[in-house]
Amino acid sequence: MTITSTPNNDVRYTWAVALYQQMRENFWIPQRLDITQDVTDYGNLTDDERYAYDGILSYLTFLDSVQTCNIPHLKTSITAPEISLCMAEQISQEGMHNQSYQYLIETIIPPERRTQVYEFWRTDKLLRDRCEFIAKLYQKYIDDATTENYFIALMADFLLEGLYFYNGFIYFYNLASRMLMPGSADIFKMINRDELSHVRLYQKLIPEARKVFPHSVEQIYEMFDMAVNYECRWTNHIVGNNILGITESSTEKYTKYLANIRLRSIGLEPLYPEPKYSKSPYTHLERFSDTKKAAHTKANFFEATVTSYVMSSGLTGWDEI
Numbered sequence: 001m002t003i004t005s006t007p008n009n010d011v012r013y014t015w016a017v018a019l020y021q022q023m024r025e026n027f028w029i030p031q032r033l034d035i036t037q038d039v040t041d042y043g044n045l046t047d048d049e050r051y052a053y054d055g056i057l058s059y060l061t062f063l064d065s066v067q068t069c070n071i072p073h074l075k076t077s078i079t080a081p082e083i084s085l086c087m088a089e090q091i092s093q094e095g096m097h098n099q100s101y102q103y104l105i106e107t108i109i110p111p112e113r114r115t116q117v118y119e120f121w122r123t124d125k126l127l128r129d130r131c132e133f134i135a136k137l138y139q140k141y142i143d144d145a146t147t148e149n150y151f152i153a154l155m156a157d158f159l160l161e162g163l164y165f166y167n168g169f170i171y172f173y174n175l176a177s178r179m180l181m182p183g184s185a186d187i188f189k190m191i192n193r194d195e196l197s198h199v200r201l202y203q204k205l206i207p208e209a210r211k212v213f214p215h216s217v218e219q220i221y222e223m224f225d226m227a228v229n230y231e232c233r234w235t236n237h238i239v240g241n242n243i244l245g246i247t248e249s250s251t252e253k254y255t256k257y258l259a260n261i262r263l264r265s266i267g268l269e270p271l272y273p274e275p276k277y278s279k280s281p282y283t284h285l286e287r288f289s290d291t292k293k294a295a296h297t298k299a300n301f302f303e304a305t306v307t308s309y310v311m312s313s314g315l316t317g318w319d320e321i
């Protein structure tokens, strides 16, 4: 019982009330997004593009599965009802994200390749090692529920939500920018928006947790550095220099840039202070992740469906990440 709130209406964490409302307003249903164009496009991708498409889907499926299993463990130590609600909503969203991957796989990927995609995280050694590394940080807390291990699990969660998805998202936005797989990009921008709400949750929780849980700043930097290395190694393995618009160098820049902004968001200095890591190499793709500015997404005729999910929230107190 660590993060608590008074049981009456005197809510301690007002940011969590606003965040929960925002998460609920982000509601969407994957199957309502039309991905039929992607079935044709998939057949016209290069072998490298198809390999990366399948591999990234498999990896993201793993990430959301691990979240669905582990957030309930983290949630048991939270007694503030407003934060608990955010986590309950997060668990529901992670489960729905898995459904959306299944929808993509079952609709777009031919039957003879599907098992390979579902099993890729087990059959590809580099991916399996990575998945084991991610799961182990959570497992540590499940096996030995110390306060220190709880903090590590919280950090592991923040890294997963804040760092591990984004080279994957960029891959789909990159394809969409070349008029390929527009339905997949539509789905990923909705997932992207949900993941950013999860990032907001943990970037608020971690500074609170830092006040009460044993840890060291060095330990946080070490976890970040390791996460960046794993992320770059995996992205170079599955995307590398083989996809138009992405290189090993842009992957490194983007991953370190993300790590820096995530560190800043929890009140720490950037780990990679060189100027080249202070800006995203993919700003030209950001419009594809933007679910709110309709003017930016006219190129995609599916967008009308997507924007219909966006409701004006009028929420205050949230800075854009």
Ligand SMILES: [Fe+2]
Pocket: 064, 067, 093, 094, 097, 191, 194, 195
């Ligand atoms: Fe998710």
Ligand SMILES: [Fe+2]
Pocket: 067, 094, 161, 194, 195, 198
């Ligand atoms: Fe998430």
